[in-house]
Amino acid sequence: MQPFLDECRAVVGDAHVLTDPQAMAGFLTDWTGRWTGHAEAVIRPRTTDEVAAVMRICSSGDVDVCVQGGNTGLVGGSVPPSAAATGRPAVLLSTTRMTDIDDIDTVGRCVGVQAGATIDAIDTHAARSGLMFPIDLASRESATAGGVVATNAGGTRMIRHGNTRAQVLGIEAVLADGRLLRRWSSLVKDNVGYDVPGLLAGSEGTLAVITRVLFALASPPPATTVTVVAIDHVETALDLIGLLRSAGLTIEAAEIMTQAGVDLVHEHGQRRPVSTSAPFYALIEVSGVGEVESEMIDVLERADGIVDAVLEPGPARALWAARENHTEAISRSTTTPVVKLDVSFPLRALPEAFGELSAIEGLVGHPCRAILFGHVGDGNIHVNLLDVPPERTEEITARVFAVVAVNGGSISAEHGIGRAKTAWTHLGRSEVDRTTMRAIKTTLDPQGLLNPGVLFG
Template sequence: MQHALPAVPAALIEQLRAVVGETGVLTGEEVAARYPGYFMDRIAADAIVRPRTTEEVSAVLQLCNAAGQPVVVQGGMSGWVRATQTKAGEIALSLERMADIEEIDTVNRTATVQAGVILDTLETALAEHGLTFPLDLGGRGSCQLGGNASTNAGGMRVIRYGMMREQVLGIETVLADGRVISSLNQMIKNNAGYDLKQLFIGSEGTLGVITRLVLRLRERPTSSNTAIVCASDFSQIVDLLRFVDQGLGGLLSAFELIDNNFYNVNTGAGKHAGPLASDKPYYAIIEMLGSQQDRDSELFETVLGEAGERGYFDDAVLARSETQREQIWNIREDLEHVVREFQPFYAFDVSLPVGRMQDYIAAVTEKLKGRWPDSKIAFLGHMGDGNLHIAIGAGGEDDRHGVEACVYEPLRPIGGSISAEHGIGLEKKPWLDVSRSADERKLMKDIKQLLDPGNILNPGKILDLHP
């Protein structure tokens, strides 16, 4: 439980201004105006501190640690679990002014960046070098790379490139007491003792503040092939996933599931054009990225043709232009309609073995409809890596716990995760025991206590340091 905090002392605010400059500290109405109407992370901090360098971050944290002042790190504010939510008496530490791409090394295929660089900005800079940083997610135009690492972001291409932690070679982190741990490794292989960066990747700013990163780059794909298929039975989609992954020889870059409910919410009059009939239970978007368009298109069509002959889908539409590709992906990525039509709106992000998905979908639907017969529910997500997103409109404003129980409790007996890629924050903290044992949670607390004994870094997120 989060308790009310005393106001940040005026003397500390002045000390922070001395470190980051007059325009580096925002207070009062300047804080409230930053994210007007922001629906996920309430901004109620007494101040937003905006350093420009790692040295300034270090000095800020030294002052805050000495004063016992809670600090919440904020990036692009595109998270879904309230990990960056602040309250009165806290300081928000924004890395927005640390936005330099320091180096693009085309020989070693690495990029060294400050934590505030926006994902899309890096991708644009890499294009002229024929390279790519293949993390791809809906918030690409606003999310920051430090936040991507802090939350271990996933997205559309995990099936091919892995999560964020697989794509980070080195990081620089500032600990709660201001110590700078600079581990800017540039090698794919470095087995010299503990891989300390992994402590901070996915820790949601509770163990340290990531200030710089070394990222692994890949050769930029020069061909793309995309299709959307529909199926009458979930087993078809399961078989299709294995078949296309094998048939495309490592070039499968996305395999996205959409159920009938989500497909119908996003297609139709005044919405996106539906390329396939709207009466099928399941749909999947398949994308292949490669290097030679003619050769890759022939392979893509051959593999899909064979899959169709085997009965792994009922119908398919292949994108014949970039416009058609965008139209297909808009059906998956546009959340505007589902947020408006599913009220009160709840969004979930879970992970489980692909072989368990059909039974899990049925169990969640049965529990939800059993309690709220008029509820709305839709499933979609990165099926290729076992990640389901669930959109629900059910109950009233006071029914959150009951809705969450319908989603999370069925994960318990199958060893599923309450968070595939969004993290824990405040939103999922009450359910952490579904996916982490008592011993695991105790070790997490021990690590937090070791690195942040004053509990000033994002206190109360993921877990409570004290019972």
């Protein structure tokens, strides 16, 4: 590998080709701790030209490339496979030095960013021009532009603005052979052929290395109010969303937590959002043009099934913390790598699905804890199974996906397939659909260098 590494060093500089195992360790294990991979080096380019040069070197040397942004992905796609998996050498290409953010186009309401810019940095930059980045997730300080596009992230504002694909106006990406693909226009109406930027959204590093993205921006909402309601049934949350909409309020976010989840974050130092205990808690943020708070109180008084409620003007960070600290508290509390399954259901099937998924913890022959939470307005449940012995992971995953299949849901709502779910893509995609996806992959990456083992297994 020495000549190969020397070529890479000549492109990005000695300091940015890491080969020391200690320096590489943090890059090679994913956020969940469930996947650790092997790479000959971690390569950290600064520019698109450097990415293109590195890809040309990898292509001619037949070296696999795993692309990594903030390494907050939860399905194992951001780390390479183990050494034996492909029989070819692999490198990890990290975008963490590609953090440029252009000036905001306040008329076109968009911004161009490099792939390694974090969601928090993009939003902070947009806020200086009175705008906001419509994608928001609890991993905002690490998750990158390239990562949210590659996973087509949803997040807490999805119910209001749509997923990441909906925010992508233009894209610049380097193909596996080093060629540059650039479609960069702030036109919101532009129907010349296939939606290639849209195709790269959700491609999980298997089609190209995204180097820059032109994102649409949004206006921040006027006054917002956040409520957390303690409720006995999931239906109550769905009914409440309907009532708030009928009252003319705009739903900015609609989340759900369970008693077990709120208890867990409380054990990790977070104050309870509502003092009364209940099986479920819904956090709903609304905006509107009038007296938003009094309109929300009016709706809460009319709604059935609310056990207790608190209300705060937005951004209500303390209320949000109870929801956003779930992922962190779960990973600190589990005794084995947490089995994280991010699934979605038609809204009508959501209450039934919650019941069936809660019962999963009793179905394997080893005690495990199920913590469910998620984006209730989108029908998206994050199923977290703690203390699952690693040898039972496949079995318990199959049980969760059986619930998904029976209720007409999806095995991946917003995290992608990664390495975690490749064996189950047939549950959501037909043979013809999967063959079409494979044909696209082969066309763009005939050597199969980009993220082998991700999405296709």
